[in-house]
Amino acid sequence: MPLDIVIGAQWGDEGKGRAVDLLSKSSQIVARYNGGDNAGHTVTVGPKIYKLHLIPTGLIHPDVIGVIGCGMVLNPQTLVEEMDMLRRGGIKINPERLWISDAVQLITPGHRLLDRAQDAALGNGKLGTTGRGIGPAYTDRASRRGLRAGDILDLEFFAGRLRAHLEQVNLTLTESLKQPGIDIEYVLKEYMDYAVQLRPYIRRIGPLLQEALKDGRTILAEGAQGTLLDLDQGTYPYVTSSCTTAAGVFSGLGLGVQPVRAVVGVVKAFQTRVGAGPFPTELQGDLAVFLRGTGANPWDEFGTTTGRPRRVGWLDLVLLNYAREVNGLNELFLTKLDVLSGMKEVLVCVAYQRNGDTLTSLDFSGDARMLDGCMPVYKTLPGWQEELRGCTRWQDLPAAAQNYVKFIEEHTGLPVKTVSVGPERDALLYRD
Numbered sequence: 001m002p003l004d005i006v007i008g009a010q011w012g013d014e015g016k017g018r019a020v021d022l023l024s025k026s027s028q029i030v031a032r033y034n035g036g037d038n039a040g041h042t043v044t045v046g047p048k049i050y051k052l053h054l055i056p057t058g059l060i061h062p063d064v065i066g067v068i069g070c071g072m073v074l075n076p077q078t079l080v081e082e083m084d085m086l087r088r089g090g091i092k093i094n095p096e097r098l099w100i101s102d103a104v105q106l107i108t109p110g111h112r113l114l115d116r117a118q119d120a121a122l123g124n125g126k127l128g129t130t131g132r133g134i135g136p137a138y139t140d141r142a143s144r145r146g147l148r149a150g151d152i153l154d155l156e157f158f159a160g161r162l163r164a165h166l167e168q169v170n171l172t173l174t175e176s177l178k179q180p181g182i183d184i185e186y187v188l189k190e191y192m193d194y195a196v197q198l199r200p201y202i203r204r205i206g207p208l209l210q211e212a213l214k215d216g217r218t219i220l221a222e223g224a225q226g227t228l229l230d231l232d233q234g235t236y237p238y239v240t241s242s243c244t245t246a247a248g249v250f251s252g253l254g255l256g257v258q259p260v261r262a263v264v265g266v267v268k269a270f271q272t273r274v275g276a277g278p279f280p281t282e283l284q285g286d287l288a289v290f291l292r293g294t295g296a297n298p299w300d301e302f303g304t305t306t307g308r309p310r311r312v313g314w315l316d317l318v319l320l321n322y323a324r325e326v327n328g329l330n331e332l333f334l335t336k337l338d339v340l341s342g343m344k345e346v347l348v349c350v351a352y353q354r355n356g357d358t359l360t361s362l363d364f365s366g367d368a369r370m371l372d373g374c375m376p377v378y379k380t381l382p383g384w385q386e387e388l389r390g391c392t393r394w395q396d397l398p399a400a401a402q403n404y405v406k407f408i409e410e411h412t413g414l415p416v417k418t419v420s421v422g423p424e425r426d427a428l429l430y431r432d
């Protein structure tokens with residue numbers, strides 16, 4: 001009864017879609033347990049590129065069941081659009097293949113408006129959220145006034161809850177934020193329509209997953225965002241509002257605690273971040289442009305959800321070791337090694353200098369202010385000039401690229417089992 005978990009080991013956008021796509025081949029159920037349509041997973045299948053924000057990427061495999069767990073926040077509009085997009089791409093979507101937790105919280109246009117207005121109101125201190133309503137939806141959940149997917153099974157009850165929510169949002173928008181209010185009747189009509197479409201997909205997920213595990217089926221939990229964006233363990237307050245670490249899988253799926261087979265940390269060969277917050281190894285200038293790309297290619301470092309250019313920097317092994325600890329990672333999946341080709345030398349952060357001390361591990365839980373005071377200490381490794389795109393086996397990699405991977409293994413104590421060397425689905429090398 002194997003349960004595997006795929007986690008972003010950095011600030012999100014590590015290429016988790018690649019790892020999930022690969023592991024989905026040997027899984028029967030792929031379940032998302034955190035976040036909402038702030039996530040963006042790109043999967044390239046032949047000539048087709050799927051950009052998914054909400055639906056588990058594993059659903060692209062015909063025999064996989066996709067699950068939207070209760071730890072997520074669900075925007076019905078995005079879900080309905082993604083279902084249509086996948087259907088147009090020839091992928092079967094029906095209630096047997098897609099299960100929505102009855103306990104998942106719903107995002108409304110009210111949450112989105114609040115998110116944008118509240119972040120803008122922070123001025124220079126703004127977090128740079130994706131504007132998808134994530135924070136306000138999780139706030140409503142914690143305040144016990146949220147709307148749950150199960151509510152739509154009773155349309156009259158749901159309409160009453162939704163109206164009360166929108167009235168509350170309008171009060172905040174107009175009174176505190178001095179913004180125009182929302183058209184309540186319009187949203188009510190729109191949401192009744194979504195409710196009718198989504199009703200057949202709603203399930204009590206926990207027992208179904210428990211039963212699947214007992215039957216020997218493999219469940220893959222697909223993390224969204226990354227460890228350093230975790231609400232508690234991340235670079236607070238520059239974080240998202242959900243549990244992005246492996247620990248969130250159980251509560252986020254309504255599953256009892258049980259052994260996990262693989263906790264795969266997906267890590268990019270360099271570091272990226274969207275939005276505000278500390279980033280000790282951040283680069284500017286030509287090197288940054290080199291790593292980011294121009295935006296001409298879908299795999300360049302521009303946000304899948306917002307299109308924003310990502311901040312880029314050298315790989316930070318202090319933070320990667322932190323991610324290993326807080327998730328209990330037992331293997332790594334390294335992405336985008338090909339992007340480093342052409343560099344004379346490659347730097348890797350192995351420690352920080354803070355107030356005259358050298359730190360090789362974090363002695364605090366990601367706190368943004370403390371990380372701001374950390375200066376990276378780098379190890380310089382030789383670069384390589386060869387293109388990696390054609391490599392199909394580990395032995396094909398130039399020695400310097402192999403050394404880079406081995407250096408990561410030595411400094412984390414984790415095996416790098418898979419390396420991606422191009423955007424194509426099969427541009428993967430296996431270490432064994």
Ligand code: IMP
Pocket residue numbers: 011012013038039040127128129130131132133134135224225229238239240241274275276
């Ligand atoms: P929110 O999740 O929209 O509230 O945004 C909070 C922070 O998390 C911002 O810095 C976002 O840029 C960042 N963030 C949220 N989702 C993702 C993601 O999927 N990838 C990378 N960054 C993300």
